[in-house]
Amino acid sequence: MSTNQGESVNERRQQILEAGLATLREHGYVGFTQPRVAARAGLRQSHITYYHPTRLDLLAAVGRAAVDRQLAAVDATLGALTTIDEAADAIAELVTRYENTRVLMALVQASDEEPRLRELFGELVDGIATQVTVFLGRIGGSPLAEESARFLHALSVGLSVVSLATGRPDGKQRAAGMLKTALHLIVGGSGPA
Amino acid sequence: MSTNQGESVNERRQQILEAGLATLREHGYVGFTQPRVAARAGLRQSHITYYHPTRLDLLAAVGRAAVDRQLAAVDATLGALTTIDEAADAIAELVTRYENTRVLMALVQASDEEPRLRELFGELVDGIATQVTVFLGRIGGSPLAEESARFLHALSVGLSVVSLATGRPDGKQRAAGMLKTALHLIVGGSGPA
DNA sequence: GTCTATAGATAGATAGAC
DNA sequence: GTCTATCTATCTATAGAC
Numbered sequence: 001m002s003t004n005q006g007e008s009v010n011e012r013r014q015q016i017l018e019a020g021l022a023t024l025r026e027h028g029y030v031g032f033t034q035p036r037v038a039a040r041a042g043l044r045q046s047h048i049t050y051y052h053p054t055r056l057d058l059l060a061a062v063g064r065a066a067v068d069r070q071l072a073a074v075d076a077t078l079g080a081l082t083t084i085d086e087a088a089d090a091i092a093e094l095v096t097r098y099e100n101t102r103v104l105m106a107l108v109q110a111s112d113e114e115p116r117l118r119e120l121f122g123e124l125v126d127g128i129a130t131q132v133t134v135f136l137g138r139i140g141g142s143p144l145a146e147e148s149a150r151f152l153h154a155l156s157v158g159l160s161v162v163s164l165a166t167g168r169p170d171g172k173q174r175a176a177g178m179l180k181t182a183l184h185l186i187v188g189g190s191g192p193a
Numbered sequence: 194m195s196t197n198q199g200e201s202v203n204e205r206r207q208q209i210l211e212a213g214l215a216t217l218r219e220h221g222y223v224g225f226t227q228p229r230v231a232a233r234a235g236l237r238q239s240h241i242t243y244y245h246p247t248r249l250d251l252l253a254a255v256g257r258a259a260v261d262r263q264l265a266a267v268d269a270t271l272g273a274l275t276t277i278d279e280a281a282d283a284i285a286e287l288v289t290r291y292e293n294t295r296v297l298m299a300l301v302q303a304s305d306e307e308p309r310l311r312e313l314f315g316e317l318v319d320g321i322a323t324q325v326t327v328f329l330g331r332i333g334g335s336p337l338a339e340e341s342a343r344f345l346h347a348l349s350v351g352l353s354v355v356s357l358a359t360g361r362p363d364g365k366q367r368a369a370g371m372l373k374t375a376l377h378l379i380v381g382g383s384g385p386a
Numbered sequence: 387g388t389c390t391a392t393a394g395a396t397a398g399a400t401a402g403a404c
Numbered sequence: 405g406t407c408t409a410t411c412t413a414t415c416t417a418t419a420g421a422c
Binding site: 009 | 387390
């Protein structure tokens with residue numbers, strides 16, 4: 001703080017977060033190692049442990065960033081939508097983005113191992129529930145909106161995971177189809193066709 | 194085959210599979226290591242590599258066993274059900290069994306890394322879809338049954354994953370509630386309440 | 387306060403003994 | 405054919421230099 005070093009340190013911290021996030025996106029939880037993150041950030045491994053003394057600390061920091069971004073992304077996506085079919089397609093797009101799913105799965109696994117990250121995951125889930133609730137209300141939902149939001153979220157998570165694992169090329173279409181059905185059931189009366 | 198050694202070898206192979214499965218259930222993909230599996234099977238680590246030359250081979254074998262059991266479990270569960278509410282509760286029970294979810298997640302991650310396991314996962318998903326389709330037909334489904342089955346499956350997967358990660362005590366109730374809604378929407382007309 | 391070199395632990399695979 | 409001892413690679417963490 002006495003010199004301009006402070007700023008460059010923050011930059012460095014940011015750099016590490018970015019590198020960590022990118023590593024998680026590409027290699028998932030298993031490939032999330034200090035050496036890999038360090039290499040991507042252009043630093044040495046032991047450099048990472050300086051800023052984040054333990055692997056878990058690093059993961060918590062990266063997880064924090066991941067959750068914030070994910071919530072922002074959902075917000076941006078939902079905010080621009082007006083019709084059900086638009087929404088289904090947009091969510092299907094999000095859901096079949098493998099990098100996203102890898103980060104999600106990493107958070108799930110980390111939560112299963114460590115309470116600290118569990119809380120973080122809870123924040124993510126609740127945040128999404130809130131956003132989706134607002135969204136459903138806006139496009140004409142029922143009073144049950146919050147449970148519907150969690151329903152829609154669980155469905156989306158399931159579609160992500162199955163899509164990642166099967167890797168089938170028609171995953172996005174299928175997802176969009178199911179989301180369309182679900183949204184129609186939630187918002188309107190019966191589904192299409 | 195010339196002596197009774199053959200049988201004990203098969204026993205040993207079986208032993209390894211059991212140990213592998215148990216390890217996956219308790220520690221998930223990350224904790225699935227040769228030393229751990231070996232210890233649980235009462236063997237040495239290098240013993241594992243004899244029967245399964247590479248870590249991936251072991252995982253494929255254990256994955257195969259896991260898929261078979263999972264399909265059998267789903268079959269047994271669905272076979273005994275007659276009403277929608279019963280079904281929702283039973284599926285909620287399956288879905289909130291963390292050991293199950295850990296195995297599922299392991300298969301997903303392995304699939305993301307290796308095509309061999311991807312096919313296996315496809316088998317699992319298709320097998321479940323078939324079983325659920327039959328089930329839905331039995332309790333009075335519509336002609337759309339197969340898509341409905343995949344819908345229900347995706348929802349269940351999502352509920353599993355979210356439940357594992359949040360670890361909230363009301364996970365099972367919530368899951369049962371959503372599954373009830375979904376089943377009513379699929380089978381009958383509108384949901385309850 | 388920042389960074390480096392190194393130590394300690396654990397995983398996976400192989401070559402070779404029985 | 406079965407099993408063991410060992411080697412290499414890789415990861416995390418620490419003690420200490422600048």
